[in-house]
Amino acid sequence: METKTDISKQPAVASTEIVISIAGLHKSFGSNKVLRDFCLDVKRGESVAVIGKSGSGKSVLIKCIIGLIDPDSGSINVLGNEVTKLDHIKLDRLRVKVAFLFQSNALYDSMTVRENLEFPLRRHWVNTTKEEVDVLVVEALTNVGLAHTIDMMPSELSGGMRKRVALARTLIMKPEIILYDEPTTGLDPITAREISNLMVDIQKKYNTSSIIISHDLNCVKLTANKIVMLIDGKNYAEGKYEELSKSEDEKVKNFYI
Amino acid sequence: MLPKVLNNFFDEMGSISRFGFRFFKEGFVPRYEFREMIRQCYYVGYRSLPLVGLTAFIMGLVITIQSRPTLVEFGAEDWLPKMVSVSLLREITPVITALICAGKIGSGMGAELGSMKVTEQIDAMEVSGTNPFKYLVVTRVFATTLMIPLLAILGDAISLYGAYLGCNIRGVVSWQLYWNQVFETITYGDLIPSVLKTFFFGYAIGVIGCFKGYYSSKGTEGVGQSANSAVVLSSLLIFIIDLLAVQIIDILNLT
Numbered sequence: 001m002e003t004k005t006d007i008s009k010q011p012a013v014a015s016t017e018i019v020i021s022i023a024g025l026h027k028s029f030g031s032n033k034v035l036r037d038f039c040l041d042v043k044r045g046e047s048v049a050v051i052g053k054s055g056s057g058k059s060v061l062i063k064c065i066i067g068l069i070d071p072d073s074g075s076i077n078v079l080g081n082e083v084t085k086l087d088h089i090k091l092d093r094l095r096v097k098v099a100f101l102f103q104s105n106a107l108y109d110s111m112t113v114r115e116n117l118e119f120p121l122r123r124h125w126v127n128t129t130k131e132e133v134d135v136l137v138v139e140a141l142t143n144v145g146l147a148h149t150i151d152m153m154p155s156e157l158s159g160g161m162r163k164r165v166a167l168a169r170t171l172i173m174k175p176e177i178i179l180y181d182e183p184t185t186g187l188d189p190i191t192a193r194e195i196s197n198l199m200v201d202i203q204k205k206y207n208t209s210s211i212i213i214s215h216d217l218n219c220v221k222l223t224a225n226k227i228v229m230l231i232d233g234k235n236y237a238e239g240k241y242e243e244l245s246k247s248e249d250e251k252v253k254n255f256y257i
Numbered sequence: 258m259l260p261k262v263l264n265n266f267f268d269e270m271g272s273i274s275r276f277g278f279r280f281f282k283e284g285f286v287p288r289y290e291f292r293e294m295i296r297q298c299y300y301v302g303y304r305s306l307p308l309v310g311l312t313a314f315i316m317g318l319v320i321t322i323q324s325r326p327t328l329v330e331f332g333a334e335d336w337l338p339k340m341v342s343v344s345l346l347r348e349i350t351p352v353i354t355a356l357i358c359a360g361k362i363g364s365g366m367g368a369e370l371g372s373m374k375v376t377e378q379i380d381a382m383e384v385s386g387t388n389p390f391k392y393l394v395v396t397r398v399f400a401t402t403l404m405i406p407l408l409a410i411l412g413d414a415i416s417l418y419g420a421y422l423g424c425n426i427r428g429v430v431s432w433q434l435y436w437n438q439v440f441e442t443i444t445y446g447d448l449i450p451s452v453l454k455t456f457f458f459g460y461a462i463g464v465i466g467c468f469k470g471y472y473s474s475k476g477t478e479g480v481g482q483s484a485n486s487a488v489v490l491s492s493l494l495i496f497i498i499d500l501l502a503v504q505i506i507d508i509l510n511l512t
Binding site: 096124 | 369372373376377378380381382383384385386387388
């Protein structure tokens with residue numbers, strides 16, 4: 001039975017300003033061509049979900065956007081910066097404005113929740129006082145409903161709590177863009193829905209743009225303004241959830257079964 | 258064409274060398290991660306001291322007890338403090354200290370960084386705009402390079418005390434006579450080269466441990482392999498550095 005979507009949790013409407021522009025992106029690993037002439041534009045405030053089979057290159061795509069993987073060719077323009085041509089210093093400055101939520105959460109397990117959140121702040125906002133840092137950390141954790149976990153270690157948290165803390169860590173630098181790598185994978189349906197709602201709340205509150213890599217159609221339906229279907233390394237189909245769900249194309253229909 | 262095994266070996270050696278040079282390239286330009294470096298020094302130095310101290314004490318004691326019968330045979334029992342102190346200071350304590358640290362610290366670094374790699378924590382650091390090489394590798398290599406000489410010096414002192422007790426198990430040597438004999442024998446030519454080589458031991462342990470962890474792959478299995486190969490390779494490298502150091506000291510006539 002399909003879950004009825006709460007209208008208040010619909011993603012916010014995007015503006016016309018393009019914050020991510022990808023054109024002619026190619027990436028291969030040996031003989032395996034993962035991305036072939038991939039193109040995508042993301043507007044400010046827009047949430048774009050990229051769906052596709054496992055190993056289709058979705059995670060590679062967002063790792064190229066953040067500069068973790070160098071593409072073979074093509075252009076990736078993020079907030080007016082050509083990522084492939086940035087040196088390390090400029091790339092680090094750009095990364096402050098672009099947050100990345102890892103599938104595995106990637107919390108630093110030798111640090112407490114507080115230290116995990118303080119880590120990027122202490123590096124980039126060096127003039128911030130300890131009191132200001134404390135306020136920002138508590139605010140970020142309150143946003144995800146986990147203020148009480150501030151002095152706990154990541155190993156003491158459940159999967160859903162870790163995902164929320166990781167989300168709080170991505171929010172703490174007030175990013176303009178958030179890249180989500182399978183944000184609801186491995187979570188139970190209730191927690192997955194909570195995380196999806198949280199993503200919508202964050203987008204509305206901070207007007208962030210986002211790219212969401214996911215297999216979870218409920219999450220995609222709730223969080224995305226637009227869906228891009230990545231098949232054979234190309235954007236095979238694009239559109240709103242409802243448009244694609246009515247498609248007669250076999251490959252598109254397979255995702256909605 | 259080189260056989261595949263040799264090819265892989267040279268390939269790995271090249272990668273380790275580049276990794277080691279990158280430490281010099283990135284370690285001496287801002288931003289400096291002092292706080293993390295102090296934390297690593299605490300882990301490498303203070304936390305390893307009990308193990309290094311105990312091992313050095315036992316080595317001093319055992320070497321003295323083992324050497325006595327041979328010296329007695331030649332009627333040279335009086336030479337025991339002299340002979341043992343030179344052996345311990347020049348060779349045994351620095352090498353044993355480095356090997357202990359390779360086992361304890363090198364494997365720890367390989368496993369910790371390997372685990373961070375496979376759980377994407379290193380990538381998370383990079384995307385947060387922090388240079389993970391500086392934060393994780395430079396601090397650890399600095400810590401091992403600075404702390405292992407200190408541990409070796411402390412190990413020297415503790416092993417000499419162990420040797421004093423060893424001298425007194427079968428014979429009687431007063432505290433003052435023992436130390437007089439030790440300090441009459443050892444020179445700066447014994448001490449300085451042996452301390453200098455421990456800087457290289459420390460650097461090798463740090464670089465190998467971090468390299469193996471930083472480039473770990475294949476999930477949890479890879480983490481185990483990283484820890485294991487960090488110990489094996491750094492132990493081997495300690496002996497190679499020691500061999501080179503002996504040759505250089507001999508050629509330069511530093512003793």
